[in-house]
Amino acid sequence: MEGLAALSLDALSSVAYGPEAIVLALVAAGSGALAATLPVTLAIVLLLVALVVSYSQVIAVHPDGGGAYAVAKKDLGVTPSLLAAASLVVDYVLTVAVSLAAGADALASAFPALAHDKLVVTLAGLALLTAVNLRGVTESARVLMLPTVLFIMAIAGVIVLGLLRPHPAAVVGTEQPLHVHEALGVVLVLKAFSSGCSALTGVEAIANAVPTFRTPRVRRAQRTELMLGALLGLMLIGLAVLIHRDHVAPRGEVTILAQLTAGAYGDGWAYYATNLIVTLILLLAANTSFGGLPVLMSLLARDHRLPHLFGLRAERPVYRYGVVALALLAAVLLIAVDADTHRLIPLFAIGVFIGFTLSQVGLVRHWATDQPDGWLPRALINGTGALLTTLAGVILLTTKFLEGAWVVVIAVPLLMLLFARIQRYYTEVGKELELGRVPAAPDRRAASLVIVPLGEVSKLARHAISAALALGDEVVAVAVQADPDRTRALRDAWERWNPGVRLDVIDSPHRSLVQPIVDYVQRAAQDGRQIAVLIPEVEPRHRRYEILQNQRGLLLATVLRARTDVVVCMLPYRLSM
């Protein structure tokens, strides 16, 4: 049950927009066409059954999880795995956007005053999620339990109570005139089907996360997958029956699910509570992407398809890059479609169906290669699944291309190209670094010279010269001075101290510090010794003093690293202030 809560939010929450997407597609042919809602839903549930059975197989074959990307990489080769990765990235972004938009719809159903500020509501929700994830939450399945159970109970209540009542308990929202501009034909039904398939997004999540289950992992994951399938299927059918019986039609400011809720519970507190629960579940569903994308990025980074940095997803700054990138992309999408759920759905489902198809095809390939006992029926099941999801994907793409799917058709290949380009770069770097070959023995003969840039004689100078003496065969201090008086004072102080290290003073009439030192270092580097420049840095205890210290050393270090090949060392000296 905890597994269900943690991994099924995305799938279960899609009942908030899936059935509505069907109704909105059909209503183009007038209210009579709404009768097709039930058969279309049944077709979708049939596809769901195929998917659940297929994913149970995926779980058994890939107990190490990883989802479509891992499966495609293992069984299908480079291009399909890049395709899987790109479509997954697109879907993580879209899950955030769609869930937030649908959440704003649910909230606006309870509080119609918000109906005109949906974009603001979604962006506020996004800001909340971003802030929470930047702080870093360890998402606990237990926390998700209560809302998930409440959500399932609320929707079950809507269906059961709704079916028991002869008439809806209450009607909310204002009726709208229908603009009939299409006949109910094959194309429209296919459109409704493909829109409704958005209700299936998320059923792959369990198969991606098998390693997070307790042993026996495979058994538990399969059981959870079946439970999710059963729940989602029952909900979809139940809601479709209610829509069919009560002739529910779109009412602008109130969602279909909210209308069914009012029909079952009336328009009292239970109506508000249900809408709020739906909003919360959608918000949590959006949050799953913030957990999922960094994992995918880390897998891609380890395969050299994203900057290696992202492989370190346990490092807070790295994780934050991912969170901010996801939030920005989702914000751009939400602003582009003005937080309209139904303009996002055509974009949404395509990536998911690419993933579905690749997983199934990968399994067929797996069965055909390994040929274990009884492989043929299994391959047939997965092959059927692949056929169905390909079909659904093609339908989606063709019926929704102009409605926004083209964005995905452009974004996915671009991402694939990016991944491939990065991988090629790393391969070339690996060649240049002779990765995998035994390098020559390290050079043991080089003597070393440590150069210490100093401004004055002080405890800091002592600290730096001591460290330099420990590291170098020879140590030399170097100062840059514009003022002859100060040069003399520095030389005098140096002689009084007499640290046994030479001090070179470079004359710099133009008050430049960096270039004279770079020149000095480059001259010193000509004799083949290993040169290190040791820059002592006063580290104030309070951050607000940082602009007062360090800056010159950092500037020098940056330029030395960019323009010379010497080792640049920073030595901290901590102040009590």
Add this chain to the structure above:
Amino acid sequence: MEGLAALSLDALSSVAYGPEAIVLALVAAGSGALAATLPVTLAIVLLLVALVVSYSQVIAVHPDGGGAYAVAKKDLGVTPSLLAAASLVVDYVLTVAVSLAAGADALASAFPALAHDKLVVTLAGLALLTAVNLRGVTESARVLMLPTVLFIMAIAGVIVLGLLRPHPAAVVGTEQPLHVHEALGVVLVLKAFSSGCSALTGVEAIANAVPTFRTPRVRRAQRTELMLGALLGLMLIGLAVLIHRDHVAPRGEVTILAQLTAGAYGDGWAYYATNLIVTLILLLAANTSFGGLPVLMSLLARDHRLPHLFGLRAERPVYRYGVVALALLAAVLLIAVDADTHRLIPLFAIGVFIGFTLSQVGLVRHWATDQPDGWLPRALINGTGALLTTLAGVILLTTKFLEGAWVVVIAVPLLMLLFARIQRYYTEVGKELELGRVPAAPDRRAASLVIVPLGEVSKLARHAISAALALGDEVVAVAVQADPDRTRALRDAWERWNPGVRLDVIDSPHRSLVQPIVDYVQRAAQDGRQIAVLIPEVEPRHRRYEILQNQRGLLLATVLRARTDVVVCMLPYRLSM
């Protein structure tokens, strides 16, 4: 003449707004009050004479330049020097803002269509100046010669031709009803006087820059100062006579100077050319601040009153900080007053008069201390100058306090406080570092351990181990691995290479890189050896690849520097890509 061009733009260009400020103050008492323009101008020119004589003395006594800040520091002590520095900073910002606003007025006089977009015009001008200064121009006096000569000729032409004509050649702008809301009394005359004093801003510039003159410096600088005084005085009187004779009154969209220009040249091409020259000169006057502020900041930094970083004004990034800061402050001011020149003038003159007064008082102190031959008359001249400028400053402050001068009254002490606070911090740091005392001899006994974090065996590893061997008494390589297979592969590769250096592999199941290494380093640092962590970095040749490399090393270096006291070394390895 070149000295005049380079250093007098600020002063000369103020004829574009000084006389106008007088007229605008007087007109509050009706058009009859405008007759007071001439006597008020004569009083201002009298003050100018006192200032020019005084500054000739300043030049002789302080041939090393430095202006009010240097004089106050040398002769008057800490608080006056902080006051001088703060008012100079404020004036650099205001010079930019006032010159740009007056430039927009001049431009709008020629092209009335711009009259409603003055703010946009000033911000565009500011953007241009910022861009030019960010790129870094070596301001050549020769380039400034031509516009300066053209400007002087144009204004001289306005005065001479204007006086020769019995009637104005042309009248531009539309007459406006005058709102008389004050009687012509002492207060109004004082207000007009204090506003008109804005014409004197900039006469101190030559004394600040004596070292830039060719020898004999003092003589040349004094001659230039006298020339500037004569030119400015003649221009102010000439323009005032014209205003008096032609009964020139403010006409909203056209400046007083533009009206006089039309009166002298007519409204043909010469009118446009003159307004454009005035605009250009004002833009160049604004530019002088971009040259001056970094010098002042560098002086303050060397006196520990600004972050030491700013002492390096020859370094491009440091210089850029100053340019951007100045541009932002000027932009804020311009936006706050909607680019209205006359709302800036009350803020403008006060800082200048603080500087004037401090310079004179400093000289009096100097004469009284040194008592050279004939010191008494000199001290009397400077004392009179100080008295006059104090008087003017007090008048300015009292008559203009509510009109905006309060901003300066708040900003100057805040800046003084900031400088003092920074200085105190550096003093305390100096104590902690025992600056000026002879430190103990450096520690020569410490052995060193160089830790090299590595991910794989490659040419990069060889490069890093070689450098580490040159620097450390002992070298150890350390790798962080999550995956046992990869750990084994790494160990195998290491043994095949056999570089004679130990490899420690740290197990990190959470895919964290930084914390395990920090822990490892802290354990190693316990035995008193000098620890250095040498981080090899692959440096791509193209900037666009930088996100693909380096990032892990930089992250590690940042955390190590923040949390440990070890030396952190970066070793670049340059790629051919």
